[in-house]
Protein backbone atom coordinates (compact mmCIF):
# COMPACT_ATOMS: atom_id res chain seq x y z
CA UNK A 1 0.00 0.00 0.00
CA UNK A 2 1.30 3.48 -0.89
CA UNK A 3 1.76 5.63 2.19
CA UNK A 4 0.37 9.10 1.74
CA UNK A 5 -1.22 11.72 3.97
CA UNK A 6 -3.99 12.05 1.39
CA UNK A 7 -5.50 8.81 2.68
CA UNK A 8 -6.49 10.63 5.89
CA UNK A 9 -8.94 12.88 4.02
CA UNK A 10 -8.97 16.65 3.68
CA UNK A 11 -10.34 19.62 5.62
CA UNK A 12 -10.14 23.39 5.05
CA UNK A 13 -7.45 25.08 7.14
CA UNK A 14 -7.58 28.80 6.41
CA UNK A 15 -7.79 29.21 2.65
CA UNK A 16 -6.29 25.80 1.82
CA UNK A 17 -7.64 22.28 1.73
CA UNK A 18 -5.25 20.34 3.94
CA UNK A 19 -4.64 16.63 4.39
CA UNK A 20 -5.99 15.79 7.83
CA UNK A 21 -2.89 14.03 9.16
CA UNK A 22 -0.24 16.68 9.72
CA UNK A 23 3.14 16.62 11.42
CA UNK A 24 4.25 18.25 14.69
CA UNK A 25 7.94 19.12 14.79
CA UNK A 26 8.51 19.30 18.55
CA UNK A 27 10.30 15.93 18.87
CA UNK A 28 12.90 16.90 16.30
CA UNK A 29 14.77 18.70 19.07
CA UNK A 30 16.86 16.98 21.70
CA UNK A 31 15.56 14.98 24.68
CA UNK A 32 12.30 16.26 26.20
CA UNK A 33 12.03 18.91 23.47
CA UNK A 34 13.56 21.23 26.05
CA UNK A 35 15.41 23.81 24.03
CA UNK A 36 18.15 21.47 22.87
CA UNK A 37 19.39 20.93 19.32
CA UNK A 38 18.39 17.72 17.52
CA UNK A 39 20.60 14.77 18.42
CA UNK A 40 20.93 13.91 14.73
CA UNK A 41 20.65 16.92 12.44
CA UNK A 42 20.69 14.90 9.20
CA UNK A 43 17.87 12.62 10.31
CA UNK A 44 15.79 15.58 11.45
CA UNK A 45 16.09 17.13 7.98
CA UNK A 46 15.30 13.76 6.37
CA UNK A 47 12.14 13.32 8.50
CA UNK A 48 10.82 16.74 7.46
CA UNK A 49 11.50 16.08 3.79
CA UNK A 50 9.97 12.60 3.97
CA UNK A 51 6.84 14.03 5.59
CA UNK A 52 6.31 16.47 2.74
CA UNK A 53 7.19 13.81 0.13
CA UNK A 54 4.44 11.65 1.65
CA UNK A 55 1.87 14.38 1.22
CA UNK A 56 1.98 16.09 4.62
CA UNK A 57 0.95 19.66 3.88
CA UNK A 58 0.41 20.88 7.48
CA UNK A 59 3.56 21.19 9.58
CA UNK A 60 3.30 22.70 13.06
CA UNK A 61 6.08 24.44 14.93
CA UNK A 62 6.61 27.03 17.64
CA UNK A 63 9.18 28.76 19.76
CA UNK A 64 8.56 26.19 22.48
CA UNK A 65 10.64 23.75 20.57
CA UNK A 66 13.95 25.32 21.55
CA UNK A 67 14.11 28.89 20.39
CA UNK A 68 14.51 28.82 16.62
CA UNK A 69 15.90 25.31 16.54
CA UNK A 70 13.02 23.75 14.66
CA UNK A 71 12.21 26.81 12.58
CA UNK A 72 15.82 26.79 11.34
CA UNK A 73 15.52 23.07 10.54
CA UNK A 74 12.25 23.58 8.66
CA UNK A 75 13.84 26.33 6.58
CA UNK A 76 16.88 24.20 5.81
CA UNK A 77 14.79 21.15 4.90
CA UNK A 78 11.86 22.68 3.05
CA UNK A 79 12.63 26.22 1.82
CA UNK A 80 11.52 27.32 -0.78
CA UNK A 81 8.22 26.04 0.58
CA UNK A 82 5.82 24.12 -1.68
CA UNK A 83 2.74 26.26 -2.39
CA UNK A 84 0.42 23.70 -0.82
CA UNK A 85 2.39 23.55 2.46
CA UNK A 86 0.88 25.30 5.49
CA UNK A 87 3.39 25.91 8.29
CA UNK A 88 1.54 26.74 11.49
CA UNK A 89 3.41 28.41 14.35
CA UNK A 90 2.69 29.32 17.97
CA UNK A 91 3.57 32.43 19.92
CA UNK A 92 2.86 33.32 23.55
CA UNK A 93 5.68 31.70 25.51
CA UNK A 94 9.46 31.96 25.53
CA UNK A 95 12.44 29.96 26.71
CA UNK A 96 14.45 31.63 29.49
CA UNK A 97 18.21 31.50 30.00
CA UNK A 98 17.47 29.48 33.18
CA UNK A 99 15.96 26.80 30.97
CA UNK A 100 12.22 27.13 31.45
CA UNK A 101 9.23 28.26 29.48
CA UNK A 102 7.40 31.38 30.62
CA UNK A 103 4.43 33.29 29.24
CA UNK A 104 5.28 35.90 26.61
CA UNK A 105 1.96 37.56 25.87
CA UNK A 106 2.88 41.25 26.02
CA UNK A 107 2.67 43.25 22.77
CA UNK A 108 6.48 43.55 22.59
CA UNK A 109 7.00 39.85 23.11
CA UNK A 110 4.38 38.94 20.51
CA UNK A 111 5.89 41.36 17.96
CA UNK A 112 9.31 39.83 18.57
CA UNK A 113 8.02 36.26 18.33
CA UNK A 114 6.28 36.90 15.01
CA UNK A 115 9.36 38.62 13.60
CA UNK A 116 11.59 35.78 14.84
CA UNK A 117 9.39 33.23 13.11
CA UNK A 118 9.45 35.21 9.86
CA UNK A 119 13.25 35.54 10.02
CA UNK A 120 13.98 31.96 10.95
CA UNK A 121 11.49 30.40 8.54
CA UNK A 122 12.63 32.77 5.79
CA UNK A 123 9.04 33.81 5.05
CA UNK A 124 7.43 37.17 4.19
CA UNK A 125 4.17 36.14 5.81
CA UNK A 126 3.30 33.41 8.34
CA UNK A 127 0.55 31.03 7.14
CA UNK A 128 -1.17 30.49 10.51
CA UNK A 129 -0.11 31.86 13.89
CA UNK A 130 -1.66 30.33 17.01
CA UNK A 131 -1.89 32.44 20.09
CA UNK A 132 -0.80 29.86 22.64
CA UNK A 133 -2.41 30.46 26.00
CA UNK A 134 -1.17 28.93 29.26
CA UNK A 135 -3.21 25.89 30.24
CA UNK A 136 -1.71 22.81 28.69
CA UNK A 137 -2.82 20.02 28.69
CA UNK A 138 -6.18 21.27 30.05
CA UNK A 139 -7.21 24.80 29.10
CA UNK A 140 -8.00 27.28 31.85
CA UNK A 141 -10.50 30.15 31.77
CA UNK A 142 -8.19 32.95 30.70
CA UNK A 143 -9.32 35.30 27.98
CA UNK A 144 -7.01 35.56 24.95
CA UNK A 145 -8.69 38.83 23.90
CA UNK A 146 -5.91 41.27 24.83
CA UNK A 147 -2.97 39.45 23.20
CA UNK A 148 -5.21 38.59 20.26
CA UNK A 149 -5.59 42.32 19.59
CA UNK A 150 -1.83 42.54 19.08
CA UNK A 151 -1.85 39.61 16.67
CA UNK A 152 -4.81 41.08 14.79
CA UNK A 153 -2.74 44.27 14.26
CA UNK A 154 0.16 42.19 12.93
CA UNK A 155 -2.27 40.42 10.62
CA UNK A 156 -3.53 43.77 9.34
CA UNK A 157 0.10 44.73 8.67
CA UNK A 158 0.35 41.69 6.37
CA UNK A 159 2.73 39.62 8.53
CA UNK A 160 0.19 36.86 9.31
CA UNK A 161 -2.25 35.24 6.87
CA UNK A 162 -4.48 33.45 9.40
CA UNK A 163 -4.92 33.37 13.17
CA UNK A 164 -5.56 30.43 15.45
CA UNK A 165 -5.74 29.91 19.20
CA UNK A 166 -4.27 27.21 21.38
CA UNK A 167 -5.10 25.86 24.84
CA UNK A 168 -8.41 27.69 25.01
CA UNK A 169 -11.80 26.90 26.47
CA UNK A 170 -15.02 27.37 24.52
CA UNK A 171 -15.33 30.83 26.07
CA UNK A 172 -11.69 31.59 25.22
CA UNK A 173 -12.36 30.71 21.59
CA UNK A 174 -15.41 33.00 21.55
CA UNK A 175 -13.37 35.86 23.10
CA UNK A 176 -10.67 35.48 20.44
CA UNK A 177 -13.22 35.22 17.64
CA UNK A 178 -14.73 38.54 18.79
CA UNK A 179 -11.37 40.20 17.98
CA UNK A 180 -10.38 38.47 14.74
CA UNK A 181 -11.39 35.59 12.48
CA UNK A 182 -10.02 32.38 14.00
CA UNK A 183 -9.34 29.60 11.50
CA UNK A 184 -8.35 26.82 13.91
CA UNK A 185 -8.07 25.79 17.54
CA UNK A 186 -5.11 23.71 18.72
CA UNK A 187 -5.69 21.90 22.02
CA UNK A 188 -4.55 18.67 23.58
CA UNK A 189 -6.97 15.88 22.70
CA UNK A 190 -6.58 12.15 22.29
CA UNK A 191 -8.56 8.94 22.75
CA UNK A 192 -7.93 9.01 26.51
CA UNK A 193 -8.19 12.80 27.10
CA UNK A 194 -11.56 14.00 25.92
CA UNK A 195 -12.26 17.08 28.01
CA UNK A 196 -12.67 18.99 24.74
CA UNK A 197 -15.45 16.82 23.29
CA UNK A 198 -17.95 19.71 23.35
CA UNK A 199 -15.48 22.13 21.72
CA UNK A 200 -14.65 19.62 18.96
CA UNK A 201 -18.33 19.30 18.10
CA UNK A 202 -19.07 23.02 18.36
CA UNK A 203 -16.18 23.84 16.01
CA UNK A 204 -17.27 21.10 13.59
CA UNK A 205 -20.65 22.81 13.28
CA UNK A 206 -18.81 26.01 12.33
CA UNK A 207 -16.48 24.24 9.88
CA UNK A 208 -13.41 25.14 11.97
CA UNK A 209 -10.56 22.64 12.39
CA UNK A 210 -9.68 21.31 15.82
CA UNK A 211 -5.94 20.58 15.66
CA UNK A 212 -5.26 17.75 18.09
CA UNK A 213 -1.85 18.40 19.61
CA UNK A 214 -0.04 15.61 21.46
CA UNK A 215 -2.46 13.18 19.75
CA UNK A 216 -0.46 10.20 21.04
CA UNK A 217 -0.62 11.53 24.59
CA UNK A 218 2.59 13.60 24.52
CA UNK A 219 4.41 13.26 27.86
CA UNK A 220 3.56 10.51 28.83
CA UNK A 221 2.19 8.49 25.90
CA UNK A 222 -1.38 7.17 26.13
CA UNK A 223 -1.62 3.93 28.04
CA UNK A 224 -5.01 2.24 28.13
CA UNK A 225 -5.88 -1.47 28.16
CA UNK A 226 -8.70 -0.86 25.66
CA UNK A 227 -6.29 0.70 23.19
CA UNK A 228 -3.84 -2.19 23.57
CA UNK A 229 -6.66 -4.73 23.05
CA UNK A 230 -7.90 -3.08 19.85
CA UNK A 231 -4.35 -2.74 18.51
CA UNK A 232 -3.64 -6.42 19.22
CA UNK A 233 -6.92 -7.51 17.60
CA UNK A 234 -6.11 -5.52 14.46
CA UNK A 235 -2.44 -6.58 14.51
CA UNK A 236 -1.25 -3.01 14.50
CA UNK A 237 0.22 -0.50 16.95
CA UNK A 238 -1.50 1.51 19.67
CA UNK A 239 -0.21 4.73 18.04
CA UNK A 240 -1.84 3.87 14.74
CA UNK A 241 -5.17 3.02 16.39
CA UNK A 242 -5.07 6.23 18.46
CA UNK A 243 -4.61 8.30 15.29
CA UNK A 244 -7.26 6.42 13.31
CA UNK A 245 -9.69 6.95 16.19
CA UNK A 246 -9.08 10.72 16.05
CA UNK A 247 -9.76 10.75 12.31
CA UNK A 248 -12.97 8.79 12.88
CA UNK A 249 -14.09 10.94 15.82
CA UNK A 250 -14.95 14.07 13.82
CA UNK A 251 -14.10 15.30 10.31
CA UNK A 252 -12.68 18.59 11.66
CA UNK A 253 -9.96 16.92 13.77
CA UNK A 254 -6.46 17.39 12.35
CA UNK A 255 -3.95 15.33 14.38
CA UNK A 256 -0.31 16.50 14.40
CA UNK A 257 1.74 13.60 15.81
CA UNK A 258 5.42 14.31 16.27
CA UNK A 259 8.28 11.89 15.82
CA UNK A 260 11.98 12.00 15.22
CA UNK A 261 12.02 8.84 13.08
CA UNK A 262 11.01 8.12 9.51
CA UNK A 263 9.69 4.71 10.55
CA UNK A 264 7.22 6.22 13.04
CA UNK A 265 6.28 8.99 10.59
CA UNK A 266 5.32 6.36 8.01
CA UNK A 267 3.42 4.28 10.57
CA UNK A 268 1.49 7.37 11.64
CA UNK A 269 0.50 8.16 8.08
CA UNK A 270 -0.71 4.59 7.62
CA UNK A 271 -3.35 5.38 10.24
CA UNK A 272 -5.11 7.45 7.58
CA UNK A 273 -5.80 4.38 5.49
CA UNK A 274 -7.25 2.27 8.31
CA UNK A 275 -10.97 1.95 9.04
CA UNK A 276 -12.27 1.05 12.51
CA UNK A 277 -15.44 -1.00 12.80
CA UNK A 278 -18.27 -0.35 15.29
CA UNK A 279 -16.93 -2.86 17.82
CA UNK A 280 -13.48 -1.24 17.92
CA UNK A 281 -14.96 2.25 17.97
CA UNK A 282 -17.21 1.27 20.88
CA UNK A 283 -14.28 -0.06 22.89
CA UNK A 284 -12.13 3.00 22.12
CA UNK A 285 -14.96 5.40 22.96
CA UNK A 286 -15.14 3.92 26.45
CA UNK A 287 -11.48 4.77 27.17
CA UNK A 288 -12.16 8.51 27.37
CA UNK A 289 -14.92 8.13 29.97
CA UNK A 290 -18.07 10.20 30.07
CA UNK A 291 -18.67 12.43 27.08
CA UNK A 292 -19.23 16.02 28.18
CA UNK A 293 -22.43 17.94 27.45
CA UNK A 294 -22.73 19.99 24.28
CA UNK A 295 -21.22 23.47 23.98
CA UNK A 296 -22.78 26.40 22.16
CA UNK A 297 -20.71 28.87 20.21
Ligand SMILES: NC(=O)c1ccc[n+]([C@@H]2O[C@H](COP(=O)([O-])OP(=O)(O)OC[C@H]3O[C@@H](n4cnc5c(N)ncnc54)[C@H](OP(=O)(O)O)[C@@H]3O)[C@@H](O)[C@H]2O)c1
Pocket residue numbers: 023024025026027060061090132136166167186187212213214215216217218219221237239240256257258259260261263264265267268
Ligand atom coordinates in the same frame (compact mmCIF):
# COMPACT_ATOMS: atom_id res chain seq x y z
N1 LIG B 1 -0.17 24.03 21.65
C1 LIG B 1 0.50 23.45 22.60
O1 LIG B 1 0.50 23.89 23.74
C2 LIG B 1 1.23 22.18 22.31
C3 LIG B 1 1.74 21.40 23.35
C4 LIG B 1 2.38 20.19 23.03
C5 LIG B 1 2.51 19.80 21.69
N2 LIG B 1 2.02 20.60 20.71
C6 LIG B 1 2.11 20.19 19.28
O2 LIG B 1 1.74 18.83 19.16
C7 LIG B 1 2.78 18.11 18.48
C8 LIG B 1 2.85 16.71 19.02
O3 LIG B 1 3.03 16.75 20.41
P1 LIG B 1 3.92 15.75 21.27
O4 LIG B 1 5.20 15.48 20.59
O5 LIG B 1 3.93 16.23 22.66
O6 LIG B 1 3.05 14.45 21.35
P2 LIG B 1 2.67 13.18 20.50
O7 LIG B 1 2.73 13.42 19.05
O8 LIG B 1 1.41 12.75 21.13
O9 LIG B 1 3.79 12.12 20.94
C9 LIG B 1 5.09 12.15 20.48
C10 LIG B 1 5.77 10.93 21.09
O10 LIG B 1 5.21 9.76 20.50
C11 LIG B 1 6.25 8.98 19.91
N3 LIG B 1 5.75 8.42 18.65
C12 LIG B 1 5.37 9.08 17.53
N4 LIG B 1 4.94 8.22 16.60
C13 LIG B 1 5.04 6.99 17.13
C14 LIG B 1 4.77 5.68 16.66
N5 LIG B 1 4.27 5.46 15.43
N6 LIG B 1 5.01 4.62 17.49
C15 LIG B 1 5.50 4.82 18.73
N7 LIG B 1 5.79 6.04 19.23
C16 LIG B 1 5.56 7.10 18.45
C17 LIG B 1 7.41 9.91 19.70
O11 LIG B 1 8.61 9.22 19.82
P3 LIG B 1 9.59 9.01 18.54
O12 LIG B 1 10.22 10.33 18.28
O13 LIG B 1 10.54 7.97 19.02
O14 LIG B 1 8.73 8.54 17.41
C18 LIG B 1 7.26 10.89 20.85
O15 LIG B 1 7.87 10.38 22.01
C19 LIG B 1 4.04 18.95 18.71
O16 LIG B 1 4.98 18.78 17.69
C20 LIG B 1 3.49 20.35 18.70
O17 LIG B 1 3.40 20.75 17.34
C21 LIG B 1 1.39 21.77 20.98
